[in-house]
Amino acid sequence: MKRYEVLKAVVILQAVCMIALTGMVMVKVWPLPGLRGNEQGEQTSPPAPTGSEGSGQKAVATVGGQPITGAELTSELYRQYGDEVLRVMMLRRALELESKATGLRISQEELDREIASVAEGYGDEEAFYSMMREQLGLSKEQIQEEYRYRLLLEHITIKDITVADHEVDRYMQDHPEQFEPQLQFHLRWIVTNTREQAESVLAKLMDGESFAAMARLYSQDEFTAEDGGDLGMIDADDPFYDGEVLAAAAGMSVAEIAGPIELTEQGYAIIELAGRKSTSNLASDRLFEQARKQLALERAKPLNVMEDELLKRYDAMIMK
Incomplete structure (x- = not known):
């Protein structure tokens, strides 16, 4: 999973936690769009939850002497994340029932x-958990729970898909890039607007x-900048990073500094190669099973379709 996918998952997880703390009060049955309709066949959205009288009016912040109340915070969180977060919560319940x-089950191993x-893209697991905690306020336990649900959904989706050994062999031959060691760079950079600024920093x-x-x-x-320009571990062929930067890193020694490098969109960069590594091959049997799972996922229905089926299977409904 790429870093942007991780961030999307954990931001949604954080919103789940934040909204759960508001104490949602819902009293009428409201069908999920696409699962059931109301009596007129219309689709509606659940209203923002309200707290107990009085508690929601307590100020949680002030700006220029004007309060921002807990009710306002709750309403805004619900407006931005409510539909998606509620769906995530319901999916988790449906997954547990299906499990x-x-x-x-998903083993700890x-x-x-x-x-x-996942942590390879951040250097190591400690750095991964630290980043999630510092930037998103999520604990190690919350992150692990998110991935447990994701793996469980994949297992449920492919449980009836059969992939023969010879098909796995052919898949691995056709997609060698997925099963070979990959070169990664640990980079730091300083980005400036002009070449002159970059040369001064250099x-x-x-x-x-x-x-x-200097980065700060x-x-x-x-x-x-606040992290000293640290970009973490980056695949040598990562399409989301400037090609000139990656090409320069490929010819550098650890602790070497290079630049200025003209960037496609951001000006100029000075880079430091803090480290490099090649992801090691997994044991052959684990690689084989990894390939079998990937092929099964490609043949199975999309995960979002499986989610919808699970919600229907367990009569998922939102209370309004």
């Missing part, structure tokens, strides 16, 4: 392998200034 009905695979670095300190002072990249 009990089918006997499918499988969960650990999945987390380790001169300071050559005089012994700290790369992290001069980098125009707001997403990495």
Whole structure:
């Protein structure tokens, strides 16, 4: 899973936690769009939840002496995330029911392998959990639970898909890039608006200034400046990063600094290669089963279709 997919998943998870704390009060049955309609066949959306009288009017912040109440915060969270978060919560309940009905479970070993695979893009698991905690306020337990549900959905989706051994062999031959070690760079960068600024920063670095300190002072990249310009671990062929930067990193030694590099969209960059590694091959039997699962997922119905079927199977309804 790419980093942007992880972020999307955990932002939704964070919204689940935030809205759950507001204490939603819902009293009438409201059918899920696409599952059931109301008596007139119309689709409606659940209203923002309201807290107990008085408690929602307590100020949680002030700006210029004007309060922002708990009720306003709850309403805004519900407006932005309500439909999607409620669907996630209902899907989790449906998945648990299906797990009990089918006997499918996610072992701790499988969960650990999945987390380790995701964490490769962040350096290691400690760095991955630290980033999620610092930037999104999510605990290790919350992250693991999110991935447990994802794996469970995949297992439920492919449980009736049969993939023969010879088909797996052919799939691995046709997609060698998915099963070979991959080169990764651990990069830091400082982004400036002009070449002159970049050359000035580079001169300071050559005089012994700290790369992290220079990034905090001069980098125009707001997403990495506070972290000393740290981009984490990046695949050598990652299409979401500037090709010139990756090409330069390929010819660098660890701890070497290079630049200025003209960027496609952001000006100029000074980069430091903090480390490199090649993802190691898994044991052959694990690679084989990984390929079997991937092929099964390609043949199975899309995961979002499986989600809709589970909600229908367990009469999912929203209370209004």
